[in-house]
Amino acid sequence: MTFQIAITFSPNARERRVIHTVLGDIANILYVPELKAPGREQVFRNADVILSKSFAETEILLQEIVALKRTRLIQLIFAGADRIPFAAIPENISVASNAGAFAEPIAEHVLAMTLCLAKSIIPRHVELGHGNFNQTVYNKELRGGICGIIGMGGNGVAIARLMKAVGMEVHGVNRSGTSPFPLDFMGAPADMDAVLRKSDVVVLTVPLTRQTFHLIGRHELQIMKPDGILINVARGNVVEQQALYHHLKSMPSFTAGIDTWWSEPADPSGFVLEYPFFELPNLLGSPHNADDVPGAMTAATKIAAKNIRDFLEGKAIKGEVNRADYAA
Numbered sequence: 001m002t003f004q005i006a007i008t009f010s011p012n013a014r015e016r017r018v019i020h021t022v023l024g025d026i027a028n029i030l031y032v033p034e035l036k037a038p039g040r041e042q043v044f045r046n047a048d049v050i051l052s053k054s055f056a057e058t059e060i061l062l063q064e065i066v067a068l069k070r071t072r073l074i075q076l077i078f079a080g081a082d083r084i085p086f087a088a089i090p091e092n093i094s095v096a097s098n099a100g101a102f103a104e105p106i107a108e109h110v111l112a113m114t115l116c117l118a119k120s121i122i123p124r125h126v127e128l129g130h131g132n133f134n135q136t137v138y139n140k141e142l143r144g145g146i147c148g149i150i151g152m153g154g155n156g157v158a159i160a161r162l163m164k165a166v167g168m169e170v171h172g173v174n175r176s177g178t179s180p181f182p183l184d185f186m187g188a189p190a191d192m193d194a195v196l197r198k199s200d201v202v203v204l205t206v207p208l209t210r211q212t213f214h215l216i217g218r219h220e221l222q223i224m225k226p227d228g229i230l231i232n233v234a235r236g237n238v239v240e241q242q243a244l245y246h247h248l249k250s251m252p253s254f255t256a257g258i259d260t261w262w263s264e265p266a267d268p269s270g271f272v273l274e275y276p277f278f279e280l281p282n283l284l285g286s287p288h289n290a291d292d293v294p295g296a297m298t299a300a301t302k303i304a305a306k307n308i309r310d311f312l313e314g315k316a317i318k319g320e321v322n323r324a325d326y327a328a
Helices: 013-023 037-046 103-118 121-129 154-165 189-198 218-223 241-250 296-312
Strands: 003-007 027-031 049-052 073-076 094-096 146-150 169-173 185-187 201-204 229-232 255-258 283-285
Touching: 003 037, 013 027, 013 296, 049 296, 073 296, 094 296, 103 121, 103 154, 103 201, 103 229, 103 255, 103 283, 146 154, 146 189, 154 169, 154 201, 169 189, 185 189, 189 218, 218 241, 241 255
Parallel strands: 003 027, 003 049, 049 073, 073 094, 146 169, 146 201, 169 185, 201 229, 229 255, 255 283
Antiparallel strands: none
């Protein structure tokens, strides 16, 4: 039997080769962006599987979702499922995220941000540029400290491995209270406050769900160490924006590295925040590009394609999303 797979984005040549290598012998592969409106709807109507970056409206329109009569799986290239309009998708369609597919570059980015903040590199660089050779500020040493990771999926494991390599203890928290990687402490949500209090560095790498929306607010920030470091590579709304701004402003020794933002515009020139974070010297930002390294999309595409093949062959798949975790 030949299955039909609809691709809702435009892969580059290398990514297309991976898709056809993994799936070409069992599936007819169609690229939706290359089709005009009538043809798009027909492809969606006959598709057994949808392969999408994030299933955002820029890839598939709400009125096209209605055409998904035959579809049994929506497979994402990216890890986040928070943009998916679950209310519009028939419940018989499984949705699989690609959690952990970009884990290694994300872990490196987390380590880079942590070191940059701990060593106060950017403020000292700015002072040097103004002619101030300031040697009076201590750097922080990561070795011997505690890194708390909230979310111990594939990203959390890769981050834990690097933090252990620089000599930190690693304490983890996730919903199950278990980790495939050996940690110094592994806890469930009830242990989060204790981990936040002990940690010198806290890394957020959870999906944005009903349970994790504003997971870090005023209370959580106040119980962290006064000179703690918070790194967010999860989603912007895992952290309450106003609470973080006021905490950074009132606590200059506390620092934060943010890669994922509360508002991320399609137009790069349209980046706006509700609070003037970039007036604060204790904030370090990057434009949601922790996972953006050469070859990362190709590798993630291969993982997603293999998951699709497993699904079509009746095998267990990875990353299946519980739609009850997500807001409508």
